[in-house]
Amino acid sequence: MKKWILATAMLAAVLLSACSGTRSTSENVEHELGISLPETTSVTYADTHGGFHGDGETWIALNFTAEGAEELSGQLSEEGWQPLPMEGELRAAVYGGELDGVNYGDGVFARYSVSAPVNGWYWFFDRHSEATDPHSADGLLGRYSMNYSAAVFDADRNTLYYYELDT
16 A cells, blocks of 8 residues: 555656646746847846745846847847836836835845846836736836836846746
8 A cells, every 4th residue: 555655646746747847047037028038148046936825026137148138139129128217116116216205215126236227128017907008017106016027138237137026
């Protein structure tokens, strides 16, 4: 009986691992953003999601060669990404600072010890149920919770930053 239970458990583990396709961090970012990334030179990854509700944040920094960054920059302009700088609620949510007399702290870039990019492109997707336009940050800061993904390509550092927040 013990052999049968052990064999069943091992078979289940093998089947589950075979069925769950594993993607690299770069492939996950490609999937989320719907773009093709050049080969990275380094990857930084942090994820605090977990627990019962899955709240947390994901921070990924992908570095590229100068040639790869130039290729990516051309692709982003064709894919409809917006040129930096960010404005309004999105800027306050991602970069921090003050908006309409309210201080929103240091922002995600400061938390990860990166100065806010000035030159490049950005992408935003609001996953909150109250979002009327998922590519607009209007109303983002007035909600009790935030569920969004943002990406910023820093053309000066040849780095793509991907950030996901679920509260």
